Amino acid sequence: MGGSNLWDPEWEVSEGLARKFISSQFPQLAHLTIHKLGYGWDNTVYRVGDEFVFRFPRRKVAIAPLQMEGKILPMLEAYIPIPYSKPLFFGEGDYEYPAPFLGYPYLIGKFPIGLTDEQRTLSAPILARFLKRLHTFPVQLAVESGIQFDHRNLTDIALRKEKMLIFLADLRAHISDEDYQAMADYLHELNTEPVEPSHIFLHGDLHFKNMLVDEQGLISGIIDWGDMNIGHPACDLNVVYSFLPPGARASFFAEYGEVDEETKRLARLIAVYIPMLIWMQAIDDHEAAVAEEAKTIIARALADA
Template identity: 40%
Template structure:
């Protein structure tokens, strides 16, 4: 079975330069460097001022058009910075999808977080998700935000794939955390997802957060999975980031939620982290691998 992050198209640097020069000649590219890739996008820094994201898959191209309209509309409603497009690349004969350019946001992916670091992130993250999930869907009329068509919380749909990745991880890394994750996966049963329609980031994990040198939250990036769905999709971050004994502090700010949502959030956290671990191994990203492994242990800790 192929990996879900396998690209359909990769925009190499020469094509990125050609596309930007053709559509935005005013930029006058002085420097350009690839700064990352994800499941869905190839990312370049231009002149150390802008970041351009080019879709790698069809679904990412469709969601890029959502970002173009949605992110400028919601930026003022959120207490943490998000990337807001300033360049709107159009699909063309040279490249079949839209692409976006954003002002560069300072910060780095959180890593080597101490207990104190994690505690410091609780309040800002809770306030951010409370604000995001409180945005009125009615106010988004006319914005092409999709509903969840991927079954992100569908345990039956995702369990077999998660087990397969865990078996591979157990073979490559004889770690207790993977054994514990395999036991969790084997034991989890179907949970009926309650009908809830809120605006969610859709892919909230450490790799899509930026912090400053003091490990303070500065931005939430990569909105390629934004959709209208269940809050548990985003609340997965509570399990992967926050130790069990401090999760109540998050909900003291965000607001109380029910036990079904909490269990779905834990499942989403474990599922996402298993995928990140498999991706990190495939791409030989040691830092991401170690952070995801630590997060998986936290997600599996008792609530």
């Protein structure tokens, strides 16, 4: 794929530059080892010692979301029943690197790649309780703090469908005929009628690269809150289709609360849309395991469509 993509960086933060910023602004951490954990669309991530992790924006568009994390995440402590990325260190850039950066506790866990359906099913009540509590965070407080409304316009199903058909064409060389046909059939048959607006406080980008699991495969933490917004609960409920196998979905909704069919329609759509983007980036970055997981997620999301 290559070319100019939304995940292409504007700044590269080297280990030396990260060490310089962290040690000069937080001298109590200067003796700790620093090594790169990886990067996403918006941030480069470094582990500092055994206890902390720092995120450095790699694009201008990531600065405002990071600043919002610093403001909002400390307010969420009473609303989140599992570990999450609560910022502890607030750093500032300079002429070498013109962006703020944040440091958080290091959350133990790994991305949920390659889990069995049985492992995923065990996390259904954990995810349901997490989202049920998170979605009660006061919308008015979020608005007063500067949180945006559906800034990625994920509820526009017709626009998502249009983009996904383009993504599917781009991915064609990497998909089996059977998987390609399943995705094409889903998109061509998709009902694009708009969903009724809903205003709930959201994580906003809940996918497998922003979730952690422990050694048993149970959800152990939620990271990367840069896309927090006020919008439709389906945007977070995509995990019902992307993370959970079909047999675990009823138990999730029994704990979270039932939702209407258009919410499920939008949740499933996002459960396919986001992995398509992750898959394309993984192909560009030669990350075979991530690409395979994204492909598997799409198949899971469509399993009972």
